[in-house]
Amino acid sequence: xxxxIGVDVGGTKIAAGVVDSSGLILESLKVPTPAxxxxxxxxxxxxxxxxxxxxxxxxxxxxxxxGFVDRSRSGVLFSPNLSWRGVRLREQLQEALGGEVVIENxxxxxxxxxxxxxxxxxxxxxxxxxxxxxxxxxxxxxxxLLRGGFGVAAEIGHLGLVPGGELCGCGNRGCLxxxxxxxxxxxxxxxxxxxxxxxxxxxxxxxxxxxxxxDGPMITEQAQLGDExxxxxxxxxxxxxxxxxxxxxAVVDPSLVLxxxxxxxxxxxxxxPIRDSYLKALSASRHRPILDVxxxxxxxxxxxxxxxxxxxxxxxx
Amino acid sequence: xxQRNAIGVDIGGTKILAATVDETGSVLEQIAVATPHSVELVxxxxxxxxxxxxxxxxxxxxxxxxAGLVDHHTGRVRFAPHISWRDEPIRDNLAHALRGDGITSVTLENxxxxxxxxxxxxxxxxxxxxxxxxxxxxxxxxxxxxxxxxxxGTNGMAGEFGHMQYAPDGRPCQCGLRGCxxxxxxxxxLSMQMQSGGELLTGQAILRAANDGDPxxxxxxxxxxxxxxxxxxxxxxxLDPELILxxxxxxxxxxxxxxPTRSAMSTRLVGGRHRRVADLxxxxxxxxxxxxxxxxxxxxxAPSL
Numbered sequence: 001x002x003x004x005i006g007v008d009v010g011g012t013k014i015a016a017g018v019v020d021s022s023g024l025i026l027e028s029l030k031v032p033t034p035a036x037x038x039x040x041x042x043x044x045x046x047x048x049x050x051x052x053x054x055x056x057x058x059x060x061x062x063x064x065x066x067g068f069v070d071r072s073r074s075g076v077l078f079s080p081n082l083s084w085r086g087v088r089l090r091e092q093l094q095e096a097l098g099g100e101v102v103i104e105n106x107x108x109x110x111x112x113x114x115x116x117x118x119x120x121x122x123x124x125x126x127x128x129x130x131x132x133x134x135x136x137x138x139x140x141x142x143x144x145l146l147r148g149g150f151g152v153a154a155e156i157g158h159l160g161l162v163p164g165g166e167l168c169g170c171g172n173r174g175c176l177x178x179x180x181x182x183x184x185x186x187x188x189x190x191x192x193x194x195x196x197x198x199x200x201x202x203x204x205x206x207x208x209x210x211x212x213x214x215d216g217p218m219i220t221e222q223a224q225l226g227d228e229x230x231x232x233x234x235x236x237x238x239x240x241x242x243x244x245x246x247x248x249x250a251v252v253d254p255s256l257v258l259x260x261x262x263x264x265x266x267x268x269x270x271x272x273p274i275r276d277s278y279l280k281a282l283s284a285s286r287h288r289p290i291l292d293v294x295x296x297x298x299x300x301x302x303x304x305x306x307x308x309x310x311x312x313x314x315x316x317x
Numbered sequence: 318x319x320q321r322n323a324i325g326v327d328i329g330g331t332k333i334l335a336a337t338v339d340e341t342g343s344v345l346e347q348i349a350v351a352t353p354h355s356v357e358l359v360x361x362x363x364x365x366x367x368x369x370x371x372x373x374x375x376x377x378x379x380x381x382x383x384a385g386l387v388d389h390h391t392g393r394v395r396f397a398p399h400i401s402w403r404d405e406p407i408r409d410n411l412a413h414a415l416r417g418d419g420i421t422s423v424t425l426e427n428x429x430x431x432x433x434x435x436x437x438x439x440x441x442x443x444x445x446x447x448x449x450x451x452x453x454x455x456x457x458x459x460x461x462x463x464x465x466x467x468x469x470g471t472n473g474m475a476g477e478f479g480h481m482q483y484a485p486d487g488r489p490c491q492c493g494l495r496g497c498x499x500x501x502x503x504x505x506x507l508s509m510q511m512q513s514g515g516e517l518l519t520g521q522a523i524l525r526a527a528n529d530g531d532p533x534x535x536x537x538x539x540x541x542x543x544x545x546x547x548x549x550x551x552x553x554x555x556l557d558p559e560l561i562l563x564x565x566x567x568x569x570x571x572x573x574x575x576x577p578t579r580s581a582m583s584t585r586l587v588g589g590r591h592r593r594v595a596d597l598x599x600x601x602x603x604x605x606x607x608x609x610x611x612x613x614x615x616x617x618x619a620p621s622l
Contacts, residue, residue: 068588077592085591123471141468142466144464146463146556147557148559149445149593150559150592150593152557152592153555154555156555158588159554160547160551160585161485163484172587243485247551250480250481251478251555251556252461252468252470252475253471253472253474253475253476253477255471255472281482283480283492283493284386284480284492287404288386
C-alpha cells in the first residue's frame with residue numbers, strides 16, 4: 001500500500017519521515033526548528049517533505065504541530081512555542097508542494113499513531129498523555145479522533161486540579177500541567193532536595209552537587225537504582241496524573257491510558273502511582289471495569305507516524 | 318398517514334415518567350409516578366405505566382432512560398446511586414414482562430444520553446454536532462455528543478461529569494469520594510450554601526427568595542454558578558464542544574445562575590483569546606426530555622452509535 005510523509009513540528013526540532021501503511025518509518029530526517037521565524041518554519045517543513053519525495057513519489061503529507069489547530073484542520077490558531085498566530089499552514093504548504101496536506105495537533109496525532117500502530121491497537125476508546133515540558137493529551141473515542149467543535153479538544157494539561165494553585169504557563173492557576181509535567185517534576189524535586197538534602201543526597205551527587213542541575217533523566221535513573229527520594233518524586237508526579245486521568249475517565253470512560261514522553265521511561269515507578277491515584281479518585285470504582293495504564297509504544301515517533309496515517313486516510317474523503 | 322409512536326420511560330431517583338411520543342417528539346400522553354424503593358417495585362411500576370399508555374396509543378418500541386451507570390450493550394444498570402440496582406438486567410426483564418403486550422423492542426440508555434438525543438433531534442441542540450449536556454439537579458449528570466454521535470465510552474459510562482474531582486479532599490460525596498464537582502455546583506450545593514438555620518431549603522424556594530431580592534439566596538446562586546463555570550472550563554479543555562446545554566431543575570434560574578457561570582468559565586479557560594468558545598444555553602425540552610429521547614432512541618431515529 002501507499003506510503004505517506006509525516007512531519008512533526010516541535011518547539012526545538014522538526015522531524016519528518018516516510019511512513020508505510022503498516023506504520024513503519026522507511027526514511028527520516030530531523031532539523032532544528034527555526035522557532036523565531038514563522039515563515040522559515042513553513043519553508044523548512046516544505047523542504048523536508050520535498051527531500052522525502054513529496055510532490056514527486058509520495059503524494060500524501062501530514063504535518064502535526066504543538067499548538068491549537070482549527071476545526072477545518074487548515075490553520076494553526078495559536079502555538080506558544082512556534083510564534084505562530086493564525087497561520088494558514090495547509091494553504092501555504094499545499095502551494096509549496098502542489099498536493100494535499102493534512103494538519104493536526106501533535107498530541108492528537110500521537111494518540112492516533114498509538115491507536116493505529118502502537119499500544120492502543122486493541123482499544124476503541126483511549127487517552128494518550130504526553131508528559132514532557134507540558135502535559136499533552138489526545139483522545140480516541142469510538143475509533144475516531146476527538147477534535148471537538150472548534151478543533152482544540154483533549155487539552156488535558158489544563159484541567160484545573162487545584163483551585164488557586166500553582167501558576168501555569170497558560171496564565172491560569174492549578175492546571176494539571178503545573179503539577180504533572182516533566183517540568184513540574186524537576187521543579188518539585190529541586191525544592192524537595194533543598195528541603196531535605198540528606199534524603200536527596202545521592203540525587204544531588206548525581207547532579208555533581210548542584211541541586212539546580214537536577215534534571216528529569218537523573219530523577220528517573222536514580223529511582224531505577226532504588227533511591228527512595230527519587231521514587232517518591234515520581235510517585236507524587238504519578239498521583240497528580242492519576243487524578244487528572246480519573247477526571248477524564250468520569251467524562252469519557254476510556255478503556256486505556258497510554259503514557260508517553262520522557263518521564264514514561266520510568267515505567268512502573270510512574271505507572272503504579274498513577275493507577276493507585278486514579279482508583280482513589282474514580283467514582284463508583286467498585287462498580288465499573290478499571291482502565292489499563294500502560295507506557296506508549298511509539299515513543300517520539302508517535303506524532304509523525306500518526307499524522308502520516310491521517311494524511312493517507314483523509315485524502316479522497 | 319400512520320405515525321409511528323414509541324414509549325419512553327425516564328426512571329429518576331424521585332419519579333418515573335412514562336410518555337407516548339410521536340415522531341415529531343411531541344408527547345401524546347404521559348404518566349408520572351413516585352419511584353418506589355425496591356428493585357421489584359420499580360420494575361412493576363414501569364410495566365404498569367407502559368400498559369396504561371398502551372391502552373390509548375399503539376406502540377411497539379420501548380425506550381427506558383435510567384439514572385446511573387448504564388451498560389447500553391448488555392442492557393443492564395450496573396450501578397444507580399439513588400435506586401438499589403446493582404448490575405440489574407433491566408432491559409431483558411422489561412422485554413420479558415411486556416412481550417405479551419405488543420412491545421417488540423426495548424432499549425436502555427442513561428437518562429442524560431437520552432435527554433441529549435431529544436435536544437439534538439427536537440430541542441436546543443438541533444443542527445449542532447459537538448454538544449455537551451450538563452444536567453444540574455440534585456447532583457450533576459451529563460452526556461456528550463461528538464460529530465453527531467453520542468459518546469458512551471468503553472463501558473457506557475461516559476458523561477459522569479458530577480464526579481470529576483473539583484476540590485481535592487473537599488466535601489464528601491454520596492459516591493464515597495470527596496471533592497466531587499456536584500458537591501459544589503448542584504441543587505444540593507445550592508441548599509448547603511443556604512444552610513444557616515439547619516434546615517435545607519429546596520432549589521425552588523431559594524430561587525424564589527433570590528428573585529425577591531434576598532442577598533443570601535442571590536449569593537448562593539453566585540457561588541454555585543461560579544463553581545459550575547470552573548468545572549465547565551475543564552470540560553471545555555477536555556472536549557471542546559461547540560454548545561453546552563444546561564438542564565436540570567437548577568437551570569430554571571436562567572441568567573441568575575448562568576451569569577456567574579459564564580464569567581467564571583471564561584476566566585478559567587485555557588488559550589481563551591485564541592479559540593472560539595462554546596455557546597452556553599439552557600435546554601429547550603424540560604423535564605420530559607429523557608422520556609422523549611428514550612422513545613426516539615427506541616424508534617431508531619436518534620444517533621445510537
